[in-house]
Amino acid sequence: MYFVEVILPLSLAKTFTYRVSEAEFLFIKKGMRVTVPFGKSKIYTALVIEIHNNKPTLYEAKEIHQILDNTPIVTEFQINHWIWIADYYMCALGDVYRGAVPSALLLESETVITKKNDLFVDESLLSDDEYLVYEALQKQSSLKVQDIISILNRKSIFPVIQKLIDKNILVLQEEIQESYKPKLVRYVRLHPKYNTNDGLKELLEILKSANKQKEVVLNYFQLSATEKKPITVKKLVETAQSSPAIVKALVEKEIFEEYFLQEDRINFSGNGRDGELELSANQQFAFESIKENFKEKAVCLLHGITSSGKTEIYIKLIEEYLAIGKQVLYLLPEIALTAQLVSRLRAHFGNKVAVFHSKYSNNERVEVWNQVLLNAEKAQIVIGARSALFLPFNDLGFVVIDEEHEQTFKQSDPAPRYHARDAAIVLANAHQAKVLLGSATPSIETYYNAISGKFGFVEILKRFGNVSLPEIELVDLKDKYFRKKMNGHFSDVLIDEITTALSLEEQVILFQNRRGYSPIIECITCGHVPHCQSCDVSLTYHKHKNQLRCHYCGYSIANPTHCHACHSVDLTTKGLGTEQIEQELLSIFPSAKIGRMDQDTTRGKFGFERIIDSFKNRELDILVGTQMLAKGLDFDNVNLVGIMNADTMLYHPDFRAFERSFQMMTQVAGRSGRSEKKGKVIIQTYNPNHNTIQQVTNNDYIGMYKEQLYDRQIYKYPPYFRIVKLTLKQRDFDKLKEGAMWLYQVLSQNLVMPVLGPEEPAISRIRNEYIRTIIIKIPQNTSIVSTKKTIQKILNSFEAVSKYRAIKVTVNVDFY
Numbered sequence: 166m167y168f169v170e171v172i173l174p175l176s177l178a179k180t181f182t183y184r185v186s187e188a189e190f191l192f193i194k195k196g197m198r199v200t201v202p203f204g205k206s207k208i209y210t211a212l213v214i215e216i217h218n219n220k221p222t223l224y225e226a227k228e229i230h231q232i233l234d235n236t237p238i239v240t241e242f243q244i245n246h247w248i249w250i251a252d253y254y255m256c257a258l259g260d261v262y263r264g265a266v267p268s269a270l271l272l273e274s275e276t277v278i279t280k281k282n283d284l285f286v287d288e289s290l291l292s293d294d295e296y297l298v299y300e301a302l303q304k305q306s307s308l309k310v311q312d313i314i315s316i317l318n319r320k321s322i323f324p325v326i327q328k329l330i331d332k333n334i335l336v337l338q339e340e341i342q343e344s345y346k347p348k349l350v351r352y353v354r355l356h357p358k359y360n361t362n363d364g365l366k367e368l369l370e371i372l373k374s375a376n377k378q379k380e381v382v383l384n385y386f387q388l389s390a391t392e393k394k395p396i397t398v399k400k401l402v403e404t405a406q407s408s409p410a411i412v413k414a415l416v417e418k419e420i421f422e423e424y425f426l427q428e429d430r431i432n433f434s435g436n437g438r439d440g441e442l443e444l445s446a447n448q449q450f451a452f453e454s455i456k457e458n459f460k461e462k463a464v465c466l467l468h469g470i471t472s473s474g475k476t477e478i479y480i481k482l483i484e485e486y487l488a489i490g491k492q493v494l495y496l497l498p499e500i501a502l503t504a505q506l507v508s509r510l511r512a513h514f515g516n517k518v519a520v521f522h523s524k525y526s527n528n529e530r531v532e533v534w535n536q537v538l539l540n541a542e543k544a545q546i547v548i549g550a551r552s553a554l555f556l557p558f559n560d561l562g563f564v565v566i567d568e569e570h571e572q573t574f575k576q577s578d579p580a581p582r583y584h585a586r587d588a589a590i591v592l593a594n595a596h597q598a599k600v601l602l603g604s605a606t607p608s609i610e611t612y613y614n615a616i617s618g619k620f621g622f623v624e625i626l627k628r629f630g631n632v633s634l635p636e637i638e639l640v641d642l643k644d645k646y647f648r649k650k651m652n653g654h655f656s657d658v659l660i661d662e663i664t665t666a667l668s669l670e671e672q673v674i675l676f677q678n679r680r681g682y683s684p685i686i687e688c689i690t691c692g693h694v695p696h697c698q699s700c701d702v703s704l705t706y707h708k709h710k711n712q713l714r715c716h717y718c719g720y721s722i723a724n725p726t727h728c729h730a731c732h733s734v735d736l737t738t739k740g741l742g743t744e745q746i747e748q749e750l751l752s753i754f755p756s757a758k759i760g761r762m763d764q765d766t767t768r769g770k771f772g773f774e775r776i777i778d779s780f781k782n783r784e785l786d787i788l789v790g791t792q793m794l795a796k797g798l799d800f801d802n803v804n805l806v807g808i809m810n811a812d813t814m815l816y817h818p819d820f821r822a823f824e825r826s827f828q829m830m831t832q833v834a835g836r837s838g839r840s841e842k843k844g845k846v847i848i849q850t851y852n853p854n855h856n857t858i859q860q861v862t863n864n865d866y867i868g869m870y871k872e873q874l875y876d877r878q879i880y881k882y883p884p885y886f887r888i889v890k891l892t893l894k895q896r897d898f899d900k901l902k903e904g905a906m907w908l909y910q911v912l913s914q915n916l917v918m919p920v921l922g923p924e925e926p927a928i929s930r931i932r933n934e935y936i937r938t939i940i941i942k943i944p945q946n947t948s949i950v951s952t953k954k955t956i957q958k959i960l961n962s963f964e965a966v967s968k969y970r971a972i973k974v975t976v977n978v979d980f981y
């Protein structure tokens with residue numbers, strides 16, 4: 166008897182055994198996909214992780230339908246890593262599999278498939294089966310895989326669909342909903358008809374009396390001779406000191422042709438070595454020390470203050486790993502940041518840089534997947550957000566984790582709730598690769614590991630070019646309000662500084678960690694505040710749309726004209742959001758051009774880049790934004806940063822609140838004065854003497870670290886304790902309360918460590934589900950493995966209690 170052990174892409178803890186023929190048994194290897202029947206009538210793409218002869222004892226093994234691959238598409242490195250993730254983060258292996266593999270490789274009977282729009286298809290190139298599917302989709306806009314099975318009248322249809330997807334004729338339905346549009350860059354080239362000598366003469370004749378146009382064309386020739394790569398309209402306009410309108414005129418005359426390329430998929434010719442920079446002495450020293458550290462340690466922290474030039478050090482290190490043929494993974498906290506970095510790396514490494522993230526289309530993701538699997542040169546360096554960690558590396562040499570302190574590296578929903586930094590370290594270990602963690606404001610845990618010698622540790626305490634760190638000035642809001650020195654939410658000091666900056670034609674960044682106009686509308690008569698009907702939060706006022714909106718579920722209502730409780734018309738706004746700051750700015754600085762960057766203005770990837778680009782191009786004078794501003798952006802004309810209100814961050818009910826406030830303020834402040842001039846930062850606060858604010862002002866990372874570490878020890882938090890957070894949700898309030906209490910009691914009776922709860926979180930209802938949380942704190946010297954086993958056992962018995970079955974429990978290990 167011949168069997169395979171497979172993972173199904175479902176939230177199931179177990180693997181499953183299927184029967185195969187002898188021929189299949191000899192052919193199949195670990196890491197290949199097979200389609201299998203599951204349940205009454207479903208078909209899934211499963212992954213083979215074992216080939217064996219052990220008949221299952223509890224059920225009759227079904228036969229697989231079909232083998233999908235000729236060679237494995239998942240490596241053993243990955244399988245082992247996924248097993249570790251499932252184990253460590255207490256989730257189903259199927260969750261990891263489903264989260265790791267692009268969905269185009271995971272077709273199942275429920276997958277919905279549609280035809281691409283406006284597509285020319287040469288029908289003669291389709292096989293009979295492919296044609297049948299294609300024809301069916303002329304009549305119906307979409308089909309389930311299940312339907313296709315009946316159309317073709319057989320079960321082994323996944324390869325047919327896969328081929329049609331590869332040919333770009335079909336797409337998965339889910340993709341249609343994706344709003345992502347990759348950024349297109351506009352290029353021009355000479356119309357081919359002028360590419361001959363005669364053509365050239367003719368061209369000069371045409372342009373004889375159009376001097377401005379001639380100037381642009383001549384510059385084009387010069388650029389194409391020196392640059393040897395596609396020429397963007399932007400570059401051309403800059404070099405020729407001309408305007409886009411003139412280029413447009415040339416396109417209309419058919420002298421130029423314009424074309425578009427997707428920014429992060431541009432092909433470079435040549436070796437791409439244009440970006441070569443000399444390291445400064447500080448950078449060189451850090452570079453050498455990192456290599457020294459790597460002789461003994463697998464992981465090294467590079468603590469380099471903002472604008473110390475960390476990226477250039479990463480580049481030099483990457484170079485060394487490329488030279489010995491290794492693969493390199495470069496993780497970023499935010500996909501929105503990739504464009505800036507990709508162009509920096511492409512300038513250096515040319516075509517060896519691939520980008521991978523969840524906003525890419527399925528085809529593109531599969532493409533990168535295959536390149537990494539084949540160890541192709543085109544994907545020797547992969548840049549991506551956390552999910553790039555799941556690619557099929559087989560010879561990983563080096564991992565860079567930039568801005569390692571960012572909480573977006575921790576996935577909170579859905580499972581697997583992994584931390585990309587920690588999971589990357591484990592992955593790198595398996596490959597015997599090195600990991601560099603970079604940050605100006607390392608997380609407490611990482612700094613602790615560096616100080617204690619577990620990680621290597623390298624510092625740069627000077628900015629690149631010896632530019633000084635910005636000067637930080639605190640403005641006491643209490644005093645300013647008392648002395649009537651406020652205009653709206655702007656102190657006289659901040660207004661003066663903005664005025665000066667604008668008069669010098671410098672740009673300004675203002676930070677407010679809240680979007681919307683004013684967070685809430687309150688009735689002056691009775692104090693009523695409108696709340697979301699399905700969540701336990703007040704609604705946020707959005708002036709632009711004149712709406713109140715829930716930031717948790719998207720529920721919205723028109724802005725009320727009177728109080729819903731007492732009908733009074735005396736309503737007032739309270740709190741402060743980005744939109745209101747923008748409004749106030751407009752009235753204080755009527756001639757300034759103001760942009761706003763928050764979740765409302767940056768939907769899709771497009772929005773974010775549009776704003777960044779126009780700020781970089783100096784089309785905006787002032788940029789108002791939320792914490793998105795804090796993430797490693799590099800602007801050279803900003804010498805003033807204002808933090809509107811530092812207090813909202815400080816008083817979050819969270820053990821990381823002070824650490825995060827420090828990181829956020831330091832990072833935002835770091836956007837100031839990056840080129841030559843010493844920058845300035847104004848922090849408005851009601852608590853100028855708060856320790857954290859003082860630490861930010863004095864650039865005292867160590868002070869912050871020591872104070873926080875002390876608190877973490879006293880209050881039992883990481884790095885001294887590991888936090889496992891259980892979240893229970895149900896619509897029935899009383900059942901939930903009872904169930905949470907049951908679970909809490911059993912846990913605290915069986916674990917010799919702090920178990921807290923069941924707590925009603927600050928937001929205790931979302932989308933009509935009530936929420937309770939339980940926190941387990943595992944001490945450093947206690948076995949995590951056996952503790953988790955106990956927790957899992959208790960969760961299993963909880964699930965077995967029929968009256969609690971409707972309660973959903975999620976487990977978050979190393980809750981962030």
Ligand code: ADP
Pocket residue numbers: 442443444445448469470471472473474475476477629799
């Ligand atoms: P960080 O990531 O540490 O905040 P960056 O890597 O963005 O700093 O560098 C800050 C600025 O200094 C960037 O504009 C970068 O181009 C410039 N820079 C860094 N290193 C060099 C170098 N060796 N030569 C020239 N410019 C550099």
Ligand code: ZN
Pocket residue numbers: 688689690691692693728729730731732733
């Ligand atoms: Zn009222």
Ligand code: ZN
Pocket residue numbers: 697698699700715716717718719720932
């Ligand atoms: Zn809501």
